[in-house]
Amino acid sequence: MSAERWDSAVSRSDAPTAAGDARRYAPLPEPFVLERGGELRGGVVAYETWGRLNARRDNAVLLFTGLSPSAHAAASPEDPSEGWWERMVGPGKAIDTDRWFVVCVNSLGSPFGSSSPASIDPATGERWRLRFPEISIGDIATGGWWVLRHLGLARLAAVIGPSLGGMVVLAFVAKHPGVARSLVSISGSPGASPVAIALRSVQREAILRDPDWHGGQYAPDAPPRTGMRLARKLGTITYRSAAEWKDRFGRQRIARGGDQGIAPVREANAFAPEFQIEGYLEAQAEKFVRSFDANCYLYLSRAMDRFDLAPDEGERVRVLAHAGLESALVIGVESDFLFAIDEQEALAAALQAAGVATRFARLDSREGHDAFLVDIEGFDPPIRQFLAAL
Amino acid sequence: MSAERWDSAVSRSDAPTAAGDARRYAPLPEPFVLERGGELRGGVVAYETWGRLNARRDNAVLLFTGLSPSAHAAASPEDPSEGWWERMVGPGKAIDTDRWFVVCVNSLGSPFGSSSPASIDPATGERWRLRFPEISIGDIATGGWWVLRHLGLARLAAVIGPSLGGMVVLAFVAKHPGVARSLVSISGSPGASPVAIALRSVQREAILRDPDWHGGQYAPDAPPRTGMRLARKLGTITYRSAAEWKDRFGRQRIARGGDQGIAPVREANAFAPEFQIEGYLEAQAEKFVRSFDANCYLYLSRAMDRFDLAPDEGERVRVLAHAGLESALVIGVESDFLFAIDEQEALAAALQAAGVATRFARLDSREGHDAFLVDIEGFDPPIRQFLAAL
Numbered sequence: 001m002s003a004e005r006w007d008s009a010v011s012r013s014d015a016p017t018a019a020g021d022a023r024r025y026a027p028l029p030e031p032f033v034l035e036r037g038g039e040l041r042g043g044v045v046a047y048e049t050w051g052r053l054n055a056r057r058d059n060a061v062l063l064f065t066g067l068s069p070s071a072h073a074a075a076s077p078e079d080p081s082e083g084w085w086e087r088m089v090g091p092g093k094a095i096d097t098d099r100w101f102v103v104c105v106n107s108l109g110s111p112f113g114s115s116s117p118a119s120i121d122p123a124t125g126e127r128w129r130l131r132f133p134e135i136s137i138g139d140i141a142t143g144g145w146w147v148l149r150h151l152g153l154a155r156l157a158a159v160i161g162p163s164l165g166g167m168v169v170l171a172f173v174a175k176h177p178g179v180a181r182s183l184v185s186i187s188g189s190p191g192a193s194p195v196a197i198a199l200r201s202v203q204r205e206a207i208l209r210d211p212d213w214h215g216g217q218y219a220p221d222a223p224p225r226t227g228m229r230l231a232r233k234l235g236t237i238t239y240r241s242a243a244e245w246k247d248r249f250g251r252q253r254i255a256r257g258g259d260q261g262i263a264p265v266r267e268a269n270a271f272a273p274e275f276q277i278e279g280y281l282e283a284q285a286e287k288f289v290r291s292f293d294a295n296c297y298l299y300l301s302r303a304m305d306r307f308d309l310a311p312d313e314g315e316r317v318r319v320l321a322h323a324g325l326e327s328a329l330v331i332g333v334e335s336d337f338l339f340a341i342d343e344q345e346a347l348a349a350a351l352q353a354a355g356v357a358t359r360f361a362r363l364d365s366r367e368g369h370d371a372f373l374v375d376i377e378g379f380d381p382p383i384r385q386f387l388a389a390l
Numbered sequence: 391m392s393a394e395r396w397d398s399a400v401s402r403s404d405a406p407t408a409a410g411d412a413r414r415y416a417p418l419p420e421p422f423v424l425e426r427g428g429e430l431r432g433g434v435v436a437y438e439t440w441g442r443l444n445a446r447r448d449n450a451v452l453l454f455t456g457l458s459p460s461a462h463a464a465a466s467p468e469d470p471s472e473g474w475w476e477r478m479v480g481p482g483k484a485i486d487t488d489r490w491f492v493v494c495v496n497s498l499g500s501p502f503g504s505s506s507p508a509s510i511d512p513a514t515g516e517r518w519r520l521r522f523p524e525i526s527i528g529d530i531a532t533g534g535w536w537v538l539r540h541l542g543l544a545r546l547a548a549v550i551g552p553s554l555g556g557m558v559v560l561a562f563v564a565k566h567p568g569v570a571r572s573l574v575s576i577s578g579s580p581g582a583s584p585v586a587i588a589l590r591s592v593q594r595e596a597i598l599r600d601p602d603w604h605g606g607q608y609a610p611d612a613p614p615r616t617g618m619r620l621a622r623k624l625g626t627i628t629y630r631s632a633a634e635w636k637d638r639f640g641r642q643r644i645a646r647g648g649d650q651g652i653a654p655v656r657e658a659n660a661f662a663p664e665f666q667i668e669g670y671l672e673a674q675a676e677k678f679v680r681s682f683d684a685n686c687y688l689y690l691s692r693a694m695d696r697f698d699l700a701p702d703e704g705e706r707v708r709v710l711a712h713a714g715l716e717s718a719l720v721i722g723v724e725s726d727f728l729f730a731i732d733e734q735e736a737l738a739a740a741l742q743a744a745g746v747a748t749r750f751a752r753l754d755s756r757e758g759h760d761a762f763l764v765d766i767e768g769f770d771p772p773i774r775q776f777l778a779a780l
Contacts, residue, residue: 195632242585
């Protein structure tokens with residue numbers, strides 16, 4: 001991913017803020033009332049776009065992201081740096097910007113331009129931190145809806161989202177029925193599972209109990225590193241799969257003067273990283289500490305736990321039947337530990353039962369939950385075919 | 391599990407140390423040289439026994455444990471408290487103490503009586519802490535071998551071990567060929583997988599970076615609680631399965647004045663445990679902080695990472711072919727995330743290729759890695775049948 005810029009000033013102008021920055025900002029209403037009862041004033045949602053809206057205004061596609069990316073899904077003239085879904089979004093690609101006007105939204109609560117615990121409360125000139133109202137997956141969806149309104153778009157050809165975004169698209173069609181003609185949910189979930197809640201709970205606790213978290217009052221250059229490192233290492237483990245790592249790292253040691261076996265001497269630190277897989281986790285963790293904000297992480301993580309499209313199957317079908325969808329694509333990965341394939345299957349079944357023409361793509365990618373970022377060969381065809389048929 | 395007593399004084403006598411304590415102690419040689427090059431002086435291995443050795447001295451069964459239990463596998467006249475495998479070990483049970491003389495060993499490095507970082511170095515009168523030599527799975531196996539020697543046992547009908555113990559039994563037959571006639575490896579592994587190494591690496595880091603760890607110099611009543619809690623919560627997640635938790639906890643909230651849905655009001659602490667699965671993790675974590683020692687955890691955890699019976703498949707078969715085994719039972723659980731079923735399958739195949747009459751029991755228990763502690767209905771029959779046929 002390109003360098004992220006959560007420290008840059010948030011402008012409410014609709015022009016990109018700086019050279020190399022393609023973000024635009026849609027204002028939220030005053031106040032923006034959140035699902036859990038809080039209110040946000042001076043709120044904005046950052047977004048980027050690719051392609052052009054056609055004369056009939058019927059070629060818009062809205063893209064929500066996973067937990068950690070920004071709205072920079074792909075390079076553009078304003079920001080030529082590589083985007084988080086560069087191989088999927090662009091001219092001639094599966095999400096073809098020659099045909100579609102693609103809008104990617106930075107989730108409300110994320111530190112990459114949208115209002116979040118890391119952004120400045122205009123009323124005080126201080127960062128919101130924990131005074132930021134609690135957000136839900138539905139609030140993130142509605143943040144995207146305000147971007148559409150800002151752009152004068154009443155209808156979408158499709159709303160697309162992977163991972164956390166795969167939850168957001170469901171909240172979007174439930175809360176704003178009739179806006180999206182079709183939906184693409186990728187490695188998402190119709191309701192957070194207990195094992196995913198458990199993992200996120202441990203990740204949050206690592207941050208909350210890091211003395212450097214300081215009750216959320218850490219300085220931007222002194223974040224709760226240990227907590228963030230642990231959270232991301234654990235995340236990384238659950239984003240990929242055991243089989244991938246077996247092939248990729250096996251039991252290879254980190255090279256140390258050619259020692260590849262069990263050294264018969266005691267090392268300086270018996271618990272220092274010794275296996276290549278440990279070095280890989282280190283790299284992922286350090287990258288995350290540099291690019292993401294701890295308070296934002298806590299908010300988004302908890303919002304995922306609380307997401308449940310409906311409390312039971314019948315109600316789930318009812319909600320989806322009233323969403324105004326013509327068609328849907330659900331993509332799941334068999335090796336996904338975090339958003340298990342049976343959750344994707346249940347979602348596809350509910351859509352079908354709701355009368356939506358649904359395709360369920362069950363992929364055998366070995367990259368687990370993160371496969372949508374890596375296994376483009378697997379993900380390109382179902383997305384390309386689905387969008388081409390719209 | 392019953393209350394553990396890692397603070398009690400270690401006696402070298404062979405009589406139980408105290409009322410309600412069934413432990414006996416076998417001395418290690420002076421010095422005990424460890425696989426990674428260190429030396430231990432004044433070392434002991436704690437064990438308990440059930441049943442009686444017969445006149446032919448051919449009915450001994452040696453039992454190694456997982457990471458966290460003591461040698462107290464089952465109740466006995468000396469210690470009537472419930473053991474960690476109470477439903478499996480006893481008169482008429484699958485490991486039938488009417489027939490077998492069962493010896494359960496507390497792993498070297500574990501805090502329940504055997505020499506460990508938490509025990510007293512007789513040379514200094516101080517706890518060993520990080521001066522304790524690095525241990526390997528092979529050293530734990532050899533610790534068990536010295537217990538046999540202490541008891542005057544030259545041969546075993548079977549050596550049995552689950553989880554970490556499932557690794558130890560392999561090291562045992564490799565390092566001490568001809569001692570065990572048969573082997574039972576339960577949810578073990580012939581070589582730690584990268585995903586298991588990754589998980590343990592995160593668990594250790596949580597402890598190592600806890601300021602209360604103090605480089606291993608914490609007081610026994612002021613352990614690195616946060617690190618231990620995080621390590622155990624993560625462990626608990628990987629010991630069970632997503633499917634079990636879905637049925638058992640689902641998305642149920644912790645009862646708070648009857649609030650079972652999304653409350654429209656902001657709670658005092660938005661990140662406090664809210665789901666029942668989080669309460670379950672809390673209980674597991676607190677129990678572990680009270681019962682286990684952090685330095686011991688670090689040593690045993692790293693020893694598991696480093697275990698590899700042999701660097702390749704051919705060598706693995708060669709080692710097993712020279713172990714003197716007549717028969718073997720390998721039990722694996724399909725929902726085991728930590729010691730995956732394909733590792734069990736590979737072990738069974740290697741034993742078979744080594745000319746050992748091998749039975750592979752593939753269980754569909756939904757309790758994951760911990761199933762051997764819980765799903766006695768599933769585990770009793772294969773173990774009972776295997777031992778009955780010896």
